Amino acid sequence: MKMIKYPAYLAGMTTAIFFSTPLFAQSSMISNPAISGVLEGYYQEGERPLSETEKGFGLGHTELAMSANIDDYFFGKLTTVIEQHDGDIEVGLEEAFIQTLALPAGFSLRAGRFLSDIGYLNNQHTHSDSFVQRPLAYRAFVGGHYFDDGLRINYVAPTDIYWLLGVEAFTGKSLRSEAHVHEGEALPDYKTVGAMTAYSKWGGDIGLSSSWQFGLSYLRNEAGTQMIHEEHAEHEGHEEHEAEIHEAGHDEHSGHSHNAAYTGKNTYIADAVFKWAPEGNYKYQNLTLSAEYFLQQDLFALEHDGHIEQTLSEQNRAWYVSGVYQFLPQWSAGVRYGQADVWQAHGDHLHQQEFKETDVMLAWHHSHFSTVRLQYSYQQGNQYADITDDHIVTLQYVMTLGAHGAHQF
Amino acid sequence: MALAAMPAAAQLNVFSCEPEYAALVKELAPNAKVFSATTAYQDPHMIQARPSLIAKMRQADLVVCAGADLEIGWLPMLMMKSANAKVRSTEQGLFYAAMQVETLDKLDKVDASMGDVHALGNPHLHFDPQRLLQVAQALTVKLSQLDPEQQANYQAAFMDFSQRWQQAIDRWLTQAKPLQGRKVVGYHSSFRYLYNWLGIEQVADLEPKPGLPPSSSHLATLLAVVEQQAPTAIVLASYQDNRGANWLAERTGLPVVVLPMSVGGNEQSQDLFSLYDSVIALLLDSQS
Structure with missing residues (x-):
């Protein structure tokens, strides 16, 4: 080896540096518990179907969350949500989970209560949404967003194209179909693992400016099929029951619950997201296009003496497309169209309900932490949905305090 | 080697x-x-x-x-x-x-x-x-x-x-000697360390607060600062929007200098050495 003369200070350095250790053990961003709050409030003209928000002044998701690395093997997060409905304050536990940090080969495990990874929007917190309400599809099929107690295994493949595979098992309680239990009868014998999901996501970049993600998800809901007693199903009465139907429908939709309004044994979701920013610089301008399609099958079965005689072939469908453009650092505007074609059983017959929703919104973001949003929605429903043509305007603020977690794509 | x-x-x-x-x-x-x-x-x-x-x-x-x-x-x-x-x-x-x-x-x-x-x-x-x-x-x-x-x-x-x-x-250091004591208008504290090293002073910031985009009311207040402090340039990083800087440049006659924020930020900056070369050259050019 050739001898090279180094300045004296370098000679000292070489011996010293290979034995020195970093001065600080951990960065602040992973060592301290991150505590964050979300304040959300609105004023709304009119009511939205399948919605959590009510007419007039109200509070949306008021959130208090805490998260941290528990140790070098586990991460934990707790999110409580405080909501008000009809004057009642409800405290809910939306997340309380642990996740592994050190499993090998791209695997991770999550246990506890958490948001399912199905679809595009489901695992995102509502305060990061670009519209006042989740799309109709989410409100109809998973109660806005599906969180439950269970277990998840995710695997990220070691490929340059992002590829995620995951499976989840849940109690499925909030997804159960309406059970027509008569007084004195026992509840149906529900399975311990009431819901299972499987999904795959792919994603990548197109040049420097564009990125995409595509996902396919399957949700199996063991208690998703609604039983229709055959003796009722035999006679096809119609108009005389209409008043009763409307009333039942109304109760279900205005009463606050995170339960799914429409259920089926098998739900399939396809989702696609495309984001663009000039040179990939998101600060000044960026565009997000997203779309999701839900197909729900095995909605109803004819039952006779506790046996399923026949599963009916009706299907529920819902989808939306959305485009949001941030045209200045502090301003964004968006358009969304969504539609739901769903079936509802009332006693002995099925009715097809149809909802359509067009949203236009304008939002002002003073900083990353504060948003004020004005949204106009045009809603349409057919005679069996509990809405007719309606115009709704909502003025909303969403603000976060404390540690602000990183956002998902 | x-x-x-x-x-x-x-x-x-x-x-x-x-x-x-x-x-x-x-x-x-x-x-x-x-x-x-x-x-x-x-x-x-x-x-x-x-x-x-x-x-x-x-x-x-x-x-x-x-x-x-x-x-x-x-x-x-x-x-x-x-x-x-x-x-x-x-x-x-x-x-x-x-x-x-x-x-x-x-x-x-x-x-x-x-x-x-x-x-x-x-x-x-x-x-x-x-x-x-x-x-x-x-x-x-x-x-x-x-x-x-x-x-x-x-x-x-x-x-x-x-x-x-x-x-x-x-x-x-030899090249940048003429830059010592110079005053500039900046955008964010992107070049804090560069100025600290070369003895340049950032007398005004286009951002009203770190992370917030330049607002017209804030930019208006900078006119007085420019008059008082007499900076010689408005300096931007390659990823920063130039609208605020152009507004101020039109009213003050100051040149706008866009420095590469990192390697690849302009044609000259191919590695760390040429990045520094380019940044110093651009600053010197703007002062002449």
């Missing part, structure tokens, strides 16, 4: 948050596979935790970032989603440049009303050549820890880099 006789060992896969650290890794580990998550045209505060970055981090042996919370809006999400245990801890394959040096402008108390400030100090430290050399030294230790077989090569590469860097520092 001994670098030519490198053994064919397993290639180290390095994920770098910013291009300056990708360039530094290339200096110290020329055989490594290096990926930069951002370019000099992207604001590193505002990066999407996008799928392609998750996929790259999934495969990384080492993640090198500025730290001091610069990447707090996206790096934690990438770490969580990439499920790569190797790069989760600074004891293993995670390396923060800001942890290796004393940062400027550390704050005892941070309040969100102050804007996007970092309690851990200013993270844009790659424009201080001495601090960058300290980072290079610590990074050499990290590379050797992760890939002990090549320790001698990393060490030799560092010695070589260090020698060339020291020579360049002397040259830059």
Whole structure:
């Protein structure tokens, strides 16, 4: 080896540096518990179907969350949500989970209560949404967003194209179909693992400016099929029951619950997201296009003496497309169209309900932490949905305090 | 040099948050596979935790970032989603440049009303050549820890880099002498370390608060500051919008200078050396 003369200070350095250790053990961003709050409030003209928000002044998701690395093997997060409905304050536990940090080969495990990874929007917190309400599809099929107690295994493949595979098992309680239990009868014998999901996501970049993600998800809901007693199903009465139907429908939709309004044994979701920013610089301008399609099958079965005689072939469908453009650092505007074609059983017959929703919104973001949003929605429903043509305007603020977690794509 | 006789060992896969650290890794580990998550045209505060970055981090042996919370809006999400245990801890394959040096402008108390400030100090430290050399030294230790077989090569590469860097520092200081004592209008504290090193003073900021875009009311107040302080240029980084700067330039006659924020930020900036060359040349040009 050739001898090279180094300045004296370098000679000292070489011996010293290979034995020195970093001065600080951990960065602040992973060592301290991150505590964050979300304040959300609105004023709304009119009511939205399948919605959590009510007419007039109200509070949306008021959130208090805490998260941290528990140790070098586990991460934990707790999110409580405080909501008000009809004057009642409800405290809910939306997340309380642990996740592994050190499993090998791209695997991770999550246990506890958490948001399912199905679809595009489901695992995102509502305060990061670009519209006042989740799309109709989410409100109809998973109660806005599906969180439950269970277990998840995710695997990220070691490929340059992002590829995620995951499976989840849940109690499925909030997804159960309406059970027509008569007084004195026992509840149906529900399975311990009431819901299972499987999904795959792919994603990548197109040049420097564009990125995409595509996902396919399957949700199996063991208690998703609604039983229709055959003796009722035999006679096809119609108009005389209409008043009763409307009333039942109304109760279900205005009463606050995170339960799914429409259920089926098998739900399939396809989702696609495309984001663009000039040179990939998101600060000044960026565009997000997203779309999701839900197909729900095995909605109803004819039952006779506790046996399923026949599963009916009706299907529920819902989808939306959305485009949001941030045209200045502090301003964004968006358009969304969504539609739901769903079936509802009332006693002995099925009715097809149809909802359509067009949203236009304008939002002002003073900083990353504060948003004020004005949204106009045009809603349409057919005679069996509990809405007719309606115009709704909502003025909303969403603000976060404390540690602000990183956002998902 | 001994670098030519490198053994064919397993290639180290390095994920770098910013291009300056990708360039530094290339200096110290020329055989490594290096990926930069951002370019000099992207604001590193505002990066999407996008799928392609998750996929790259999934495969990384080492993640090198500025730290001091610069990447707090996206790096934690990438770490969580990439499920790569190797790069989760600074004891293993995670390396923060800001942890290796004393940062400027550390704050005892941070309040969100102050804007996007970092309690851990200013993270844009790659424009201080001495601090960058300290980072290079610590990074050499990290590379050797992760890939002990090549320790001698990393060490030799560092010695070589260090020698060339020291020579360049002397040259830059001589070149930049006319810049000493100059005043500029800036955008964010992007060049805090550069100004600190070369004795330049940023007398006004286009941002009303760190992270907030220039507002017309704030820009109007800068007219008086320009008159009082007599700065000689408005300086932007390659990823910053020029509308506010142009507005002020039209009314004050000051030149607008766009400096590459990192390697790749203009045609000249191909590595760390040419990045510094270009930045000093651009500043000197604007003063003549």
